[in-house]
Amino acid sequence: MAVKSVAGASGGAVVAAAAKALAAGWAAAREHVGAVDLAVALLGLFVFGAAVQRIRSKGPMLWPVLGIIPTVFFHLNDIYEWATAVAVSAGGTFPFRGMWFGNCHGVITVDPATVEHVLRTRFANYPKGAYFRERFGELLGDGIFNADDQAWREQRRAATSEIHSARFAAYSAVTVADLVRRKLLPILSAAAAGGHPVDLQELLLRFTFDNICAAGFGVDLGCLAPSLPEVPFARALEDATELSLFRFIVPPFVWKLMRLLDVGTERRLKVAVRLVHKFAEKTLADRRAEFEAVAGGGNFFHRSDLLSRLIDAGGGGDGNGATTYSNKFLKDFCISFILAGRDTTSVALAWFFWLLSEHPRVESRVLHEIAGIIKNRAKQSSTHNDVVFSVEEVKKMEYLHAAISEAMRLYPPVPVDFKEALEDDVFPDGTAVRKGGRVIYSIYSMGRMESIWGADCREFKPERWMKGGGEGGGTVGLVAESQFKYAVFNAGPRVCVGKRFAYMQMKMVAAAILTRFRVAVVAGHPVAPKMTTTLYMKHGLRVTFAEREQEENVQEAYFMEGPNKLKDEHSMSSNSFT
Numbered sequence: 001m002a003v004k005s006v007a008g009a010s011g012g013a014v015v016a017a018a019a020k021a022l023a024a025g026w027a028a029a030r031e032h033v034g035a036v037d038l039a040v041a042l043l044g045l046f047v048f049g050a051a052v053q054r055i056r057s058k059g060p061m062l063w064p065v066l067g068i069i070p071t072v073f074f075h076l077n078d079i080y081e082w083a084t085a086v087a088v089s090a091g092g093t094f095p096f097r098g099m100w101f102g103n104c105h106g107v108i109t110v111d112p113a114t115v116e117h118v119l120r121t122r123f124a125n126y127p128k129g130a131y132f133r134e135r136f137g138e139l140l141g142d143g144i145f146n147a148d149d150q151a152w153r154e155q156r157r158a159a160t161s162e163i164h165s166a167r168f169a170a171y172s173a174v175t176v177a178d179l180v181r182r183k184l185l186p187i188l189s190a191a192a193a194g195g196h197p198v199d200l201q202e203l204l205l206r207f208t209f210d211n212i213c214a215a216g217f218g219v220d221l222g223c224l225a226p227s228l229p230e231v232p233f234a235r236a237l238e239d240a241t242e243l244s245l246f247r248f249i250v251p252p253f254v255w256k257l258m259r260l261l262d263v264g265t266e267r268r269l270k271v272a273v274r275l276v277h278k279f280a281e282k283t284l285a286d287r288r289a290e291f292e293a294v295a296g297g298g299n300f301f302h303r304s305d306l307l308s309r310l311i312d313a314g315g316g317g318d319g320n321g322a323t324t325y326s327n328k329f330l331k332d333f334c335i336s337f338i339l340a341g342r343d344t345t346s347v348a349l350a351w352f353f354w355l356l357s358e359h360p361r362v363e364s365r366v367l368h369e370i371a372g373i374i375k376n377r378a379k380q381s382s383t384h385n386d387v388v389f390s391v392e393e394v395k396k397m398e399y400l401h402a403a404i405s406e407a408m409r410l411y412p413p414v415p416v417d418f419k420e421a422l423e424d425d426v427f428p429d430g431t432a433v434r435k436g437g438r439v440i441y442s443i444y445s446m447g448r449m450e451s452i453w454g455a456d457c458r459e460f461k462p463e464r465w466m467k468g469g470g471e472g473g474g475t476v477g478l479v480a481e482s483q484f485k486y487a488v489f490n491a492g493p494r495v496c497v498g499k500r501f502a503y504m505q506m507k508m509v510a511a512a513i514l515t516r517f518r519v520a521v522v523a524g525h526p527v528a529p530k531m532t533t534t535l536y537m538k539h540g541l542r543v544t545f546a547e548r549e550q551e552e553n554v555q556e557a558y559f560m561e562g563p564n565k566l567k568d569e570h571s572m573s574s575n576s577f578t
């Protein structure tokens with residue numbers, strides 16, 4: 001197979017011309033010109049070099065010295081849309097490089113075949129890598145998010161066996177239902193009674209933070225208390241994450257010097273990380289003590305949160321190597337777990353609710369499906385009017401499942417991800433990647449590729465997930481898309497461990513809210529994504545809630561509004577932030 005060089009065919013001649021121009025400029029400068037002339041000559045060369053590169057590559061402008069940095073800086077506010085446009089014009093994969101001597105180079109891709117090559121076929125050649133680990137080292141330690149090789153394998157094994165166990169599945173469902181019933185719905189009811197708008201994204205972030213801590217640590221963090229207080233651990237984890245991410249955008253010598261001098265963002269990072277670790281250590285110590293007291297009395301350890309299950313599986317002990325899981329293993333694992341499940345589902349739900357508000361036809365179909373499930377409940381049962389649905393009921397909500405998947409296709413909670421090449425490699429399309437190069441895959445852009453999803457790729461159409469297009473309004477089963485086309489949950493051996501939990505949680509929350517309330521986005525509320533590694537809504541999502549009237553049930557709402565009577569007023573393309 002021919003290796004597709006990132007340079008064009010006439011690359012050698014162009015480089016020679018550039019070198020000649022450089023030599024001529026330098027000679028002229030030395031002979032008689034002044035500083036201004038020299039600056040003009042250098043600027044000319046700079047522009048010339050950039051133009052040369054532009055002709056040679058189908059990818060973005062790579063400036064002399066600064067590489068892609070000026071282009072990225074210029075597109076900071078629309079970086080994902082920019083990457084999408086460049087990927088389309090480059091045919092799916094294009095090269096990039098950072099500043100000279102920064103050792104930052106690689107490719108950006110939206111090609112499912114390349115994504116499969118990196119995430120599955122040549123998995124061993126594409127670890128998270130030292131670049132990622134160094135930046136998240138203090139916060140995540142050797143946690144699953146940060147680990148490769150044996151350390152990753154061990155945690156992956158522990159995570160999958162516990163998270164996918166029937167006991168954890170049942171427990172985590174109870175934590176979601178309990179939090180929806182006791183905390184989320186009362187807050188929304190109060191907002192409905194007050195008639196004032198609230199930021200739904202903020203509430204959902206508080207919900208998922210509390211929920212992941214309940215499921216992971218067995219603790220109630222209290223983010224969703226009625227007063228919506230600031231919770232020190234939650235704030236510290238947020239700060240530590242953002243400050244770690246800052247290391248990705250400044251040159252290494254800058255943040256390393258700041259770390260050495262203990263100043264600025266590095267000082268704040270140190271403080272935040274210390275708080276996060278202290279919280280995790282205390283929770284772990286308390287739980288070990290509790291476990292030992294129970295086990296010492298010969299009793300069954302009743303707790304089902306992930307931390308307790310792991311302690312139980314490891315047989316307790318003092319964490320000095322006598323047990324399966326050391327204290328450090330458990331602490332690192334839990335911090336990664338909380339980070340993974342803290343905001344992904346809330347962000348997905350925020351986009352989902354916004355998309356529903358723009359597409360009443362879809363909302364109507366979701367309500368119709370829910371109405372069918374309520375109708376099937378025994379009339380006399382105590383749960384007949386309950387808006388908190390059981391896991392079994394939630395599983396039957398296929399159209400809701402499709403609508404949430406479709407929302408994440410367009411607004412993936414993790415919009416980009418990357419891996420690092422251990423050795424030189426060649427992708428299936430012939431693109432070469434050098435050892436140490438980064439392979440960035442833009443999940444956001446993949447959702448907007450006609451080549452992957454067809455001409456209607458920018459439209460919000462849950463029906464594309466329903467077998468047979470969901471014709472007739474009934475539930476007919478879901479389409480199973482390739483992980484490598486739909487890399488929203490990652491793919492291959494490192495596919496998200498929490499996917500099942502995430503869907504259960506999102507569907508339970510969405511069904512409860514939609515059944516109980518009419519949700520209206522405040523008119524004129526600006527909607528745009530925040531340009532960070534999680535696709536938050538930049539301005540949150542201001543909405544008002546209105547309780548559905550007592551006599552109105554979702555079934556009546558459906559028949560009043562009807563799936564075919566309501567037409568979406570806008571399509572994604574006219575409505576998106578672009």
Ligand code: HEM
Nearest residue numbers: 340341344345348413414488489490494496497498501502
């Ligand atoms: C809509 C919700 C979610 C989305 C879109 C999502 C997406 C992802 C993605 C893209 C990765 C790969 C990250 C990387 O390796 O760089 C990942 C990994 C992971 N996710 Fe999720 N996630 C979601 C919810 C959750 C939840 C709720 C949990 C916990 C219960 C969770 C636990 C994990 C863990 C432990 C990993 C690491 C897997 C590994 O490296 O082997 N995720 N997720």
